[in-house]
Amino acid sequence: LSTRLDISGAKDELKDLAHTFNNMMDKIEYSVELQNQFVSDASHELRTPISVIKGYTDLLDRWGKNNPEVLDESIDAIKNETEQMKSMIEKLLFLARGDKKSSHIEKNEFELNELIEEIYKETKLIAPNHNVVLGENEAIHIIADRNLIKEAIRVFVENSVKYTKEGGLIELGLHYEEPYAVITVKDTGLGIAKKDLSRIFDRFYRTDESRNKSSGGAGLGLSIAKWIAEEHKGKLTVTSELGKGSQFNILLLASKEK
Ligand code: ADP
Numbered sequence: 001l002s003t004r005l006d007i008s009g010a011k012d013e014l015k016d017l018a019h020t021f022n023n024m025m026d027k028i029e030y031s032v033e034l035q036n037q038f039v040s041d042a043s044h045e046l047r048t049p050i051s052v053i054k055g056y057t058d059l060l061d062r063w064g065k066n067n068p069e070v071l072d073e074s075i076d077a078i079k080n081e082t083e084q085m086k087s088m089i090e091k092l093l094f095l096a097r098g099d100k101k102s103s104h105i106e107k108n109e110f111e112l113n114e115l116i117e118e119i120y121k122e123t124k125l126i127a128p129n130h131n132v133v134l135g136e137n138e139a140i141h142i143i144a145d146r147n148l149i150k151e152a153i154r155v156f157v158e159n160s161v162k163y164t165k166e167g168g169l170i171e172l173g174l175h176y177e178e179p180y181a182v183i184t185v186k187d188t189g190l191g192i193a194k195k196d197l198s199r200i201f202d203r204f205y206r207t208d209e210s211r212n213k214s215s216g217g218a219g220l221g222l223s224i225a226k227w228i229a230e231e232h233k234g235k236l237t238v239t240s241e242l243g244k245g246s247q248f249n250i251l252l253l254a255s256k257e258k
Pocket of ligand 1: 208
């Protein structure tokens with residue numbers, strides 16, 4: 001490569017220097033490659049909400065002017081997608097910077113079971129052809145960043161929808177296991193092979209099974225969920241069997257009593 005120093009015939013000190021230089025170039029090239037990959041994957045992820053927004057603005061343009069129902073629905077959808085995109089961009093920027101500061105985490109008190117209920121209702125809307133059920137939903141009070149926790153659960157739920165055939169089961173649940181609130185998302189979908197289980201939380205990692213599907217994301221969702229769990233001193237666990245289904249859990253420190 002032209003950016004490398006030729007070390008044949010060089011003196012020892014020069015050789016050392018050239019080695020150092022060449023190693024540095026390797027690292028720089030590798031990080032540029034990662035950066036390019038990141039930008040292209042991030043753009044791909046952002047395309048979906050943009051398409052939804054475009055769809056609704058077309059709808060508005062055609063029917064919305066004289067139809068208050070279409071008007072309301074479109075405005076709501078556009079607002080939602082814009083919010084979603086905003087929060088995704090913030091997280092992409094966070095991941096891109098590799099910035100581990102927790103300054104933009106806003107902890108507040110809320111009822112985790114109410115959030116689960118909310119997500120359950122939304123999931124039924126986004127997956128009308130799946131069998132979405134709400135299992136045990138224990139009353140648990142928690143102090144955490146509600147938006148981020150919602151984002152993490154959504155990653156699991158959206159994956160379950162993506163990787164489970166229509167008609168398949170998606171079960172959401174919440175229970176207490178001292179000292180953790182355990183949020184579970186279970187599906188009867190594709191499942192994940194053992195060899196992949198430890199890697200799916202890595203940035204951009206996708207299994208062969210999911211890459212064969214036309215739908216699907218950039219492999220960022222779980223790394224974001226993992227970051228969110230870690231920022232809350234919680235953890236993510238997964239059990240899965242290829243061809244049978246998966247269960248993802250988010251464990252968050254919480255106390256049962258108020
Ligand atoms: P993606 O945007 O590709 O879904 P994620 O980081 O959310 O990215 O997930 C990484 C990979 O883990 C997915 O590409 C898929 O291979 C696998 N995966 C995640 N959730 C499930 C699930 N519920 N069932 C089967 N495979 C899953």
